[in-house]
Amino acid sequence: MLDFVQQLVSGIALGCVYGLIALGFVLVYKATEVVNFAQGDLMMLGGFFAFTFIGMLGLNYWVGFAGAVIAMALFGMLAERVVVRPILGYPQFSIIMATIGLGYFLRSVVGMIWGTDDFKIETPFSQGVLRIGSLVLAYDKLSVIAATVILCALLYLFFNRTTLGTAMRASSENMLAAYYMGIPVKRVVSIVWAISAAVATCAGVLLAPITFIHSNVGLVLGLKAFPAAVLGGFGSIPGAVVGGVMIGVIESMAGFYLPQGWKDVAPYIVLLVVLLLKPEGLFGVHMRKKV
């Protein structure tokens, strides 16, 4: 039983990281109908920025964290301007390919600049554990869970309560109509990319104490975050986190109770089953086209 709870908690913590990356996917998808395959790599780059600020320049953890978030928000805007804006409105597949290309580019450039070793960031949560009875919970994992809950709530409120959030949903529905209504669609898209890169950075920095950051971490985790976003229905913010937690828990349970090898495949098997039964994901909305 204790093992089970322990696995459950570490699965939830892992799942929250997936959920955070998936949140980035969902944000961009909600606002622009673009699927950003480079989201994991944005996370990785954010981790490396934070590593540079905290580990190499020796800044305070929180200052470095904020610096990395701001730098990555700017980078997200840059990436949107250069890669995504010219092809908005073209078939989804072109944009998927463009972001895959962006991911390739980021991975190898990061590998060239920082090298291909593993890096670790010292954080206030790196040490120490919380003991509840005989249950041992590490602070770094708890910090991930807490940050995910906070970010998810903030983003949910942002999308559903603020004017800017409404503008984003409107431009996702119909960019042209949104533009006619006076919504500055280009700026909105740009802001969405900034937010999603910032969320990715949070994921990267929180992740750094748990799994080290290296130039391929984005690919590995990004590919796990995909099933998370799809499970949640790709357009739903709470769905992304729930999907992420499900994937994380499934993975850690499979790693513990099933023979070796199941750990890596189990999330994908679950994903395929869910897609078979409910193709639009658990929280998704089915779209129909009028003919």
Place this chain on the structure above:
Amino acid sequence: MRFLFKTDYEDDIRLFPHSGYFVSYGVLLALLVIAPFVLSSYIVSQLVFVCIYATVGVGLMILTGFTGQASLGHAAFLAIGAYTAAYLQQFDVPFPVYFLAAGLLTGLVGALVGFPALRLQGIYLVIATISFAFIVEEVLARWESVTHGNEGMRVKTMSLFGTMVPRDGPVFYFLCLSVLILTIVGTLNLLRSPTGRAFVAIRDSETAARSMGINVSLYKVKSFAISAGITGLAGVLFAHKLSFISPEMFTLQLSIEFIIVILIGGTFSLHGAVLGAIFLVMIDPFLTYLKDDMPGVIAGLAATFGAGKATADGIQSSVAAFASANGLKGAIYGVIIVLFVLFEPLGLYGRWLKIKLFFQLFPLYKRATFKRQKIYVKSERNR
């Protein structure tokens, strides 16, 4: 400019619309036939890879280019073909038999993947195919009694009708070339048959296709099966060419390379698959060239333009450092994909068509001829 006067449907679906095709393809075929006797063995070896990649490209083109179903899991089909060959070869099954068996088995698996894919589209389909590829990769690594797991399998030299066919020899090249040509001709015939027309109709609008009485599910499954089968055939050749296969060779990276092949070539024509394959396979020799010769060339240029010896040496070493940096290949891939998507969405073959049309229409060419329509409305994108 040549105007083709068509009076019936037979004229419209001819493989060779006019005599010029016989000349140009005849010359190309002649060049390809004499290639192994003229070119160095390294280049011929690269040509074999071009043939294999182009075969996969043709298979993927049927699915992605003509039926409109994206797949990022074709490495798995290639793996199934390759492993079937390696497994059957252990029991001294002759090459033609296991070649066809690999194609059939992969086609069957493709059909099985096609069924779940029926309800999916767009991004969901991409993710489902990625998941499928991951599962296949893991199965290959774990099913040790058949696949020898991560140790990989050795593929013996091919024996065709009692004679050995070494993987570097001209016979193997001709084999790959003829497989490619047969695949292309077969696909061209497929595309002018009712089945191919149905594929294209599904790509252009599923709703419209369905209302015209096309059984969309059936044709999607067919498209998956044919595409996978062709990829499986290429997998057999791939296994023989590499003479060793292991699960980590068939990763997502390879699937992405296949997509790059058709993306760079142009996703609307079979020419694109071949052009894209040439482009992709030639990246490696290009990188080698970059590493070995480029620093000297650039330094030489700098010296010609009046740089001092110290500066020229500095340039040479920095270019060398850049060219041999780790992961340069990844960066080049990334930049190439992004540039093609942004500036040449119709790929190399699209560029060729544009150039051709420019000269045919000479002073009257309009750039807008090839402009694609942008769609900004979500419900329109949902087909």
